[in-house]
Amino acid sequence: MPLKVAIIPVTPLQQNCTLMWCTDTMQGVAIDPGGDIDAVQDAIAELGFTLVKALLTHGHFDHVGGAMDLAERTGAPIVGPHKDDEFITTKVVEGGQKFGLGGGRDISGNMWLNDGDTVEFGNLTLDVLHTPGHTPGHIVFYNAEAQVAQVGDVLFKGSIGRTDFPRGDLDTLITSITTKLWPLGDDVAFVPGHGPTSTFGEERATNPFVGDRALKG
Secondary structure, rough: OOOEEEEEEEEEEEEEEEEEEOOOOOOEEEEEOOOOHHHHHHHHHOOEEEEEEEEOOOOOOHHHOHHHHHHHHOOEEEEEOOHHHHHHHHHHHHHHHHOOOOOOOOOOOOOOOOOOOOEOOEEEEEEEEEEEOOOOOOOOEEOOOOEEEEEEOEEOOOEEHHHHOOOOOOOHHHHHHHHHHHHHOOOOOOEEOOOOEHHHHHHHHHOOOOOOHHHHH
């Protein structure tokens, strides 16, 4: 399997910046480079791949704050999220200040993604799923061959994303999870935006918010 994955927690919120690369070509991407870009670049150099894209799942500052710096340093374009998050990606600095955190930069020049789009690097393809609820423009990146997804702040091990941010909606989030993620299969492993990895099957069996038992409730 040519897909490899590494997780670099960044910012005081320990957001999972996820590195994915193709071992056939040693080209790769950084998903949600929210900050600590020196550490992200050090990890990329140690792993030995060339960064060709910076991908964004959604607009919150801890996920996108370092994207402009990374793009300028490497020449890698910023791709994502869905345009419905433009109201957040253009106010990254303001978002960080609300949490008492600085260092992020507002996003400009990025390419928006839509449901059904694909992102390619090396010999690998990531499918794009539009998964609103946490934010309206949230997307998930999924590689079918490796059965791996990066789900941002949609789903966590034992929990789900917050919906109390502007334009968040709990019913929409649950629909995104149950209609976009669960059909991909129980064996899919996922990297969330924060915390440990899990599988969709484990969450369907145990998650108190969107597990099968909880939804039948």
